[in-house]
Amino acid sequence: MFFELEKKDQHSKARTGTINTGHGKIKTPIFMPVGTVASVKSVHQHELTDDIKAQIILGNTYHLYLRPGRELLKEAGGLHRFMNWDKPILTDSGGFQVFSLSENRKLSQEGAIFKSHIDGSKHLFTPENVIDTQRMIGSDIMMALDECTPYPCDYEYARTSMELTHSWLERGMAHYRNTEPLYGHQQAYFPIVQGSVYKDLRKASAEFIAEQGAVGNAIGGLSVGEPEEDMYEMLSLVNQILPEDKPRYLMGVGTPVNILEGIALGTDMFDCVMPTRNGRNGMLFTWEGTINIKNEKWANDFSALDPLGTSYVDRTYSKAYVRHLFKANEILGMQIASIHNLAFYLELVKQARLHIEEGDFTSWKNAMVKKLLIRL
């Protein structure tokens, strides 16, 4: 059983569950730190497990395909061994980065031709070969190749794009069934709902995806610039269609508030570069609100970085010290902020899970959202 649904909240669509993988269990709802190119930026692997309490991390197929490359990962025995990470890994398909990073990309029925953002070399991603790549990576959860539509996106483009994503999915599902894992552990394959911000397209896409019978399903193309209400409306609509007994993964989202609202709408899995990327710029998410640690107001605040934080960095370092590190461009500042933010995100979803179990998720969530919107 890939996913076990455990507890359903009475006042929202929130639920808890357990995902079972060849590299262990994942308690949902869960946030997945992004380890773009075989490293969660500035964070040691043991910090992910011991300090951040990560249960699963995400790797980007586009980046891993370019560096270190498929053959090297295969020679290493897969990404887990290459980076010495023995918990679950999810990989995206590479599609998103093809559209956001590469140059001269060209879509066709066959797939996506693009030039590497590193050396300009030309490559083709197809629904089939991104599965081959993810087999070589050895991720526990592989994603289907899709086109992530930009925002705004006109209706006709969104519809045509969705149809392309669906036809790619059919080829992908067939290839998935016809190929085997390389390293002895099972690899799940998640299809992705698209359809931009159009209700009828999202509905059609969710129905199509639901029919595939995958062990888990994802929602893509959100948090790409649309108003938050649109995102929540699409998510709500899609989650009502996607099967209840399969985990639902909202890709690339988002702020702590987005995650809590996403959980309330029945979403189980999240990933985002925000905790690490914003952390490297000095933004800290805390239980009392958001801090820009570079601000003058923290210059002589010698109190603990985050008295309510769960990671050792929160108690070891003061606000004044971390501000100093950022002002002096010291790498350690980025390391501390990344650990802090990731630990905060993981504690946030853990607390969400506890409150779903205890039956007071919605009131807790509403109170938390207010706090999370505060700028300290």
Place this chain on the structure above:
Amino acid sequence: MFFELEKKDQHSKARTGTINTGHGKIKTPIFMPVGTVASVKSVHQHELTDDIKAQIILGNTYHLYLRPGRELLKEAGGLHRFMNWDKPILTDSGGFQVFSLSENRKLSQEGAIFKSHIDGSKHLFTPENVIDTQRMIGSDIMMALDECTPYPCDYEYARTSMELTHSWLERGMAHYRNTEPLYGHQQAYFPIVQGSVYKDLRKASAEFIAEQGAVGNAIGGLSVGEPEEDMYEMLSLVNQILPEDKPRYLMGVGTPVNILEGIALGTDMFDCVMPTRNGRNGMLFTWEGTINIKNEKWANDFSALDPLGTSYVDRTYSKAYVRHLFKANEILGMQIASIHNLAFYLELVKQARLHIEEGDFTSWKNAMVKKLLIRL
């Protein structure tokens, strides 16, 4: 008793000892990781103690004076509390950075006027006020203001400069005696031998320094571009004059080989940015020789980073993985290399100490020097 001389090697000038400070004991010979601006770059404080086994770190007065500044450090209760480091700290006087980093510097009998490399603001360092600054920093060992002569340096300049350094020292010693520590722990004050590569100047300077009766003495102005034989010749000459019952600190040196040769010549303390700076560029020092981890030859070498290394990074990460991190410009690569190199330097001086105790230091050192010169 600030310094206890313990064991003297029979075949060289090497010796072991213990330095006693208000923040604990330091077993010599010792290497001090450089924490320029209140952070050993890319290394957490607990990694310094737990993984690297650092016994003392060095802070740069010039950098700390500019950022976070003396007042903030005083408000924090000193550098130890500011950065949450409760082992000993040595600070330099700031003189070296004034000459190497700042703009429009101007020396006079009074002191050194310079412009900040950060914002161009104008400052004056005097023999007295660098002690005041180091009092506010609260370092366990403070250094006297000196002029570090460049290389090459003509005889007249070297002589005049040495005399300036000596006259600054007399003022510094007086000010040191007339001021008190701010945070309740003792602060030692080390004078510095100068004299470029001129034997008579080095001899005169060492004699002058020895007469001051400081609890420890330093040798500056070496490893600034002169041939290594000159450095060793000067060091040998100076160490024969500096009192045997006081620790001898060779400033800013150097390679692992420099350190072993320095120990053989009777030196007890070393600091250098090399393990961290070169580490951030992918150079790894190992017991089998030096590695440029960015080289193609490590691309598919999945063996441990350093099978003979003492830090967990050596066993946790493979050469291929660390090479990948450097090729992909991942911060984690710099973190791993910094921990590895610092742990190597600390293990090197620990092994030197053990071999002095066991009486086979010279033969061990000669064998090690051969290995350390190998490029893998």
